[in-house]
Amino acid sequence: MKTIVVVGDVLLDTDISGSARRLxxxxxxxxxxxxxxxxxxxxxxxxxxxxxxxxxxVHLVTVLSDDDASGQLRTALAGIPLTCGPSEAPTPVKTRIRAGTHAVVRFDQGCSPAPVPAVTAQMLSVVAAADAVVVADYGRGLTANPALRDLLGTLARRIPVVWDPHPAGADPVPGVAAVTPNLAEALSAAGEAPGGVPAALRAAEKLLTRWQSQSVVLTMGAHGALALPAAGLAQILPAPKISAEDTCGAGDRFAASLTVRLLDGDGLETAAEAAVQAAASFLAAGGVAGLEAEDPLQMFVSGTPDAMATAARVRERGGTVVATGGCFDLLHAGHARTLLAARGLGDCLIVCLNSDDSVRRLKGEQRPIIGAEDRAELLQSLECVDGVLVFEEDTPAAVLERLRPDIWVKGGDYREDQLPEAALIRSWGGETVTVPFHPARSTTALASALAKVG
Known part of the structure; x- marks a missing residue:
């Protein structure tokens, strides 16, 4: 198995969590x-x-102090091979006080500017043997060490090196595969005022020239990423729609995933697109708070984060989970009206979508016209849809048992005796409602009309 070496500054993150019910x-x-x-x-x-x-x-190369916080860091890094030299500064500690899911305050210790640390021969030896390198610069001086920079510059000519920069850190060495600033960092470094995609593109172009990297991949939060190669056009890579209260760690997830995909042989566009999806999935699973979960977030279909996690977050806030279901083969105005009406009944809308085999059993061998992955992606792109769950059975009963929505919505052409899942919904206190049916708008009619025009 190939080895990815992470080089950079470590810090201790402390979360103090509880409840706040009084002043x-x-x-x-x-x-x-x-x-x-x-x-x-x-x-x-x-x-x-x-x-x-x-x-x-993976192998981590860093510097550590000999204070109590460094001892806690070593414990937190258990199971990860670690090669480190001495730090000449206190260990940075960032402590967040959280009430429920909300951060109340954060205070930092030991985060003053630090001198450039020395690197040991063993540190350099581990880096030199890497198959790929992630440079995680948090402004503590390690990336300014001349010997380390020389080595990274040499490695960049033959292996993927991804550099996640910091405003207080050193510039990336020339030739790295990708530099991954966030939007605010890129605008500041390039001297550009905020101004949407045009400003982001100007910043990326300036930084590509300044850093002499093979690419700049600028992360833009909920708007995804902008990838600009040294040769070629910029590409905007949109992010899937998710709800995340804590975005801490998303940049680290992006840089790590980008490195993995480049190491596996993907081109920049494919690797960056996968990294955007990975960062979104990470946040959908709770971000750093979800790291202790036994199972990682599952992706039901390409680009569709786990709808169960979305529903769980809504419930935690006391919100109402709404669900609807169907084949949604060839989206039309009737579908759009039903989905908009359903979304207006609560705080999130989860669509339970028949799989391809399920559609064939219900509609015949000529259906579906569009595969489940594309149908799910089209639904997820709608502003009113917060998540998609694909199910294999002929009815959504099993997936509803898992999701347990507060409200189950169907089109008004159904009667209650035609909805066997209505009794299931009532079993946990949910409600089944219908929204207006729009005649003359159906997939069958649309498919027939398309057949007539060839």
Missing amino acids: SPDAPVPVVDVDDVGRRAGGAGLVARLLERDGRR
Whole structure:
């Protein structure tokens, strides 16, 4: 198995979580009753942990102090091969106080500028043997070390090197496969004012020239990413629609996934598109808070994050989960009206979609006209749809049992005796409702009309 070496700065992330139900008598601030204190490796340590969870062979190269926080970091990095030199600065510690799912405050310790650390011969030896490198720069000086920079510049000519930069860090070495700033970092580094995609593109072009990299892949949060190769046109890679309260770690997930795909031989466009999907899936599964989950987020179809996670987050906030179902073969105005009406009944809409085999059993061998993956992607692209679940059975009963929506919606051409799932919905206190049916708008009619025009 090939080895990915993560080079960069590590920090200790601490989450103090609890509930807040009252204000302090001393000041108008919430009192958080602490339920849990969690510690994990951040920065390059998080990148290494993500790659390790992906089943990749990973080695972390960094510097550590000899303080208590570094001891906690070593514990948090258990199971990951680690080669480190001495740090001449305290371990950075970032502590977040959380009430429920909301961050109340964050305070930082040991995050003042640090001197450029020395690198050991063993550190350089591990990096030199890498099959791919992720540079996770968090502005602590390691990436400015001349010996390390020389080695990374040499490696960039023969293996994928992905550089995740930091505003306080050193510039990437020339020739790296990709540099992955976020939008704010790129605009600031290029001296561009915010201005949508045109400003992002101008920033990427300036940075590509300045850094002399093979590409700049600019991450834009909910808007996906902009990939600009040294030779070729820029490409916008949209992100799937998700709901995420905590975006911490999304950039690390993106850089790690991009490196994996480049190492596996994908081109820039394919690798960046996969990295966008991976970052979205990471956030849909709860971000860094979901790292301790036993099972990683499953992707039901390409580009469709787990609808179950979306529904769970809505429930945690006390919201209403709405679901509807059907084949949705050849989307038409009747479908759009039903979906819009359903979404208006709650706080998220999950579509239960018949698989291709299920559609064939219900509609005949000539159907579906469009495969399940494309049908799901079309549905997911609609603003009113928050998630898609594909089911194999003839009825949605099994998937509804898993999802347990508060409201189940069907078109008004159905009667209750034609909806056997209505009794199932009632069993957990849910409701089944219909929305107006729009005659003369159907997939069958649309397919017939298309056949007439060849």
